Amino acid sequence: MTAAAPPMSTKALLTDVTTVRMRPRYEGSNICTWIGFKHVNYLVEEAVLVHFADSGAPARRLYEEHGLGLDVVTLETRILHAFHMDDVAEAEVVPDTAADDATLGFRVTLRVERGGSVLKAVTAKVRISLRADTYLAAPGEPPVEWAPFVVDRLGAKAHPEESxxxxxxxxxxxxxxxxxxxxxxxxxxxxxxxxxxxxxxxxxxxxxxxxxxxxxxxxxxxxxxxxxxxxxxxxxxxxxxxxxxxxxxxxxxxxxxxxxxxxxxxxxxxxxxxxxxxxxxxxxxxxxxxxxxxxxxxxxxxxxxxxxxxxxxxxxxxxxxxxxxxxxxx
Missing domain, CATH: 3.10.129.10 (Hotdog Thioesterase)
Known part of the structure; x- marks a missing residue:
């Protein structure tokens, strides 16, 4: 009999740092072997999803057990060095959520090896909202720790300057x-x-x-x-x-x-x-x-x-x- 998964907690999500190695998708190499900005951002998003999974709160579990859709609502990215086909990116995800924040924040850094040196290739800021699902069923009460980040519509808890x-x-x-x-x-x-x-x-x-x-x-x-x-x-x-x-x-x-x-x-x-x-x-x-x-x-x-x-x-x-x-x- 499979043991039940432990209750989800925000502790690891908001404190631990995740490091993961990834390759950009082949689809993103449109001209020669360079990777376009869209697929660089896909790497950033994927790194954050890995952080959620490694913290015990994968997107699938959030949705299936609690009806919470993980939505990236802010994505700000600087590309310092180009990625190429077959590059291996080392992504570091650092939690960046203040006590009164209504969205979950993360800082992401992508590094890549060039000529024996490891370069900081990308820096990004990501913010996440947990959207309560109302399409298939009436929303239930979210776990207490997650409630501050749950919205009934995207944009509902934006700061005044982001409205x-x-x-x-x-x-x-x-x-x-x-x-x-x-x-x-x-x-x-x-x-x-x-x-x-x-x-x-x-x-x-x-x-x-x-x-x-x-x-x-x-x-x-x-x-x-x-x-x-x-x-x-x-x-x-x-x-x-x-x-x-x-x-x-x-x-x-x-x-x-x-x-x-x-x-x-x-x-x-x-x-x-x-x-x-x-x-x-x-x-x-x-x-x-x-x-x-x-x-x-x-x-x-x-x-x-x-x-x-x-x-x-x-x-x-x-x-x-x-x-x-x-x-x-x-």
């Missing part, structure tokens, strides 16, 4: 009018998209990895609209986009098969070397646009020198004009 802004009234005229209102007066691109189930988890909610995929797609759509698509600059100059920083905060919920309006806005171009873009995602609720997630990503360009190496390059006139141009169509 979603006031809801935006809908513009009459259908999809085109809504997209136009979201980009008016901004250096932006927007589109509407119906959320498919592969981007969701816990039966209905769009999850953090889905927003990461959207952030990657937003960049792709924006530069295509501006005439400097990824393939265009690859073929013309062997230029590829690189990402030193990214962040996403989930401030509301988006549900499977809802229409999601995503806006990608260029906010700043810094010294012809990088540009910062903001991504905002909205759903329509009660006749208004409600923000569900917001984030920022910093991009630069690198020139491919050979199958192994690249070097950062400044933007030229064509790229600067495209990045700083007037809003394109959706």
């Amino acid at each position: 979603a802004p006031a809801r935006m009234p809908l513009t009459d005229g259908g999809e085109r009018a809504v997209l136009a209102s979201l980009t008016e007066g901004r250096n932006a691109y927007a589109w509407k998209w119906t959320i498919p189930y592969p981007y969701c988890h816990f039966t209905e909610r769009l999850q953090m990895s889905g927003y990461l995929r959207l952030m990657e797609e937003a960049k792709d759509r924006f530069v295509l609209d501006r005439g400097i698509s990824i393939k265009t600059l690859l073929d013309d100059r062997r230029w590829i986009p690189v990402v030193p920083r990214s962040s996403i905060r989930v401030v509301g919920e988006a549900v499977m098969e809802e229409d999601l309006y995503t806006v990608y806005t260029v906010e700043e171009i810094f010294k012809d070397l990088t540009y910062t873009a903001r991504m905002d995602c909205y759903v329509i609720r009660d006749g208004a646009l409600a923000l569900t997630a917001t984030g920022r990503i910093v991009h630069g360009y690198a020139e491919i020198e050979n199958r192994r190496d690249w070097r950062l390059v400044p933007f030229d006139r064509r790229v600067l004009a495209a990045l700083g141009g007037k809003p394109g169509g959706a």
